Amino acid sequence: MWKALLYKEWIKTRWYLLLALSVTLGFAGYALLKLHRAVALTGAGHIWEVMVTRNAVFIDQMQYVPLLAGLALAAVQYLPEVHRKCLKLTLHLPVPALATLGVMLAFGVAVLAVLFGLGIVLLAAGARPLLAPELVGNILHAALPWYLAGVAGYLLGAWTILEPTWKRRILCLLMSVLLLRLFFLAPVSRAYGGFLAVLALLSLCAASLSWLSVVRFMAGRQD
């Protein structure tokens, strides 16, 4: 049964995942290409100096890519469920509703983890020949909140899409925007420090919000 639930999610998302993989890796690759070009033009010493003295990370252009990837995954996965109330079919399956939702969310978080993991590996592998390990660490630390924003965006997107009424959906949207703002407070390395762990916890807690939407759906709430 669990395999069947995953099979459904796979059918919905497989083409999107291919696209998301290309775009995410494409942006990371483009950022690296620019870094390599800058090193070739001005020399590694200058780039190192700029990174240390001005907190530059050279990957700003991919700041919102993980967030967009997460939001789009939520749309691809959950819009077909709310279209003509297909969610009724999913919740009527002989599996506890909470477990069904858990599998769907876990699938989404897992594929994002793979997607973003590959992005991080690419960034690290691409920057390592040019930069000192500490500077590569700076780049990854700057990118971590953005990747976390992708996971949080996915979970908050699921919450908003599954919500059965428009009034409440708008409220969900506003709250999601405010929460997601937290991930983009400072696009520099190590700006979040220990707060990054709080952000990670917050992102995972956002998973429970979707259950509220499902409970409201099962109670027949409507505009």
Next chain:
Amino acid sequence: MEPVIECRHLTHCYGRRKIYEDLSFDVPRGRILGLLGKNGTGKTTTINILSGYLEPRSGECLIFGENIRTLTPQTRRRIALLIEGHVQYQFMTIEQIERFYAAFYPAWNRDAYYGLMEKLQVAPGQRISRMSCGQRSQVALGLILAQNADLLVLDDFSMGLDPGYRRLFVEYLREFAKAEGKTVFLTSHIIQDMERLIDDCIIMDYGRILVQMPVGDLLRTFRRYSFRCPDDARLPSGEGFYHPAVVRGRGELCSFASPEEVRFRLEEAGIPCEGFTAETLNLEDAFIGLTGKY
């Protein structure tokens, strides 16, 4: 007979609009029960409550003895649900959707599904979103039958189907339900189909149940009476007389009462009953006789 569905004292409102109050009914095991009513009388509301997607203001529904708000997965496995509009996962193909559902139901009847799909003239790899409305309905019905559930809850099952497939499905469903002892609770706007299919009916009017009885009894005892009378005659109403009216010198009413009793009550009210006739009705006419023509 042991009831499969028990609804007790259901009351539901949308905002300030009351749909019904204190509605109670049972569906006995092995029977095919049709829920009939005009638009807006609460048929889909009842199905939504029964399928656990609407919490009534008060009252409760039990299916196989379990409250529908807390059905176990084992009990849910015994219930096949057809959602209004024959909704199914449109992003799947005919093959994918069969493979998906088969994993959840141990008694899954693959042959029943593919038997019906063969009549569709579509490729197994065709996506449901690219099918016509009628074809999508047939896929949804095929899946319902393949599930081989003990209880089938079908909301507006005939919607979008062509007459040939409707007839085929009605015959198939009745034969399947009777041979396997399945219980069926359904609604449809096409009452001719219901007449061929159902054993019992519940006819709803705004806010209440008008009748719940075997269709055979309804068709045998419910009659339309007509007679000549003056245009300004005031026909007796209420107490078993449904929608009495005088049109161009001809009185008409429907009732469960015998011809003798109707005639006696009309004469008692001073209505001359010249040309008095009583006729039994088909289900559609009986439905209109009970609920009126708006």
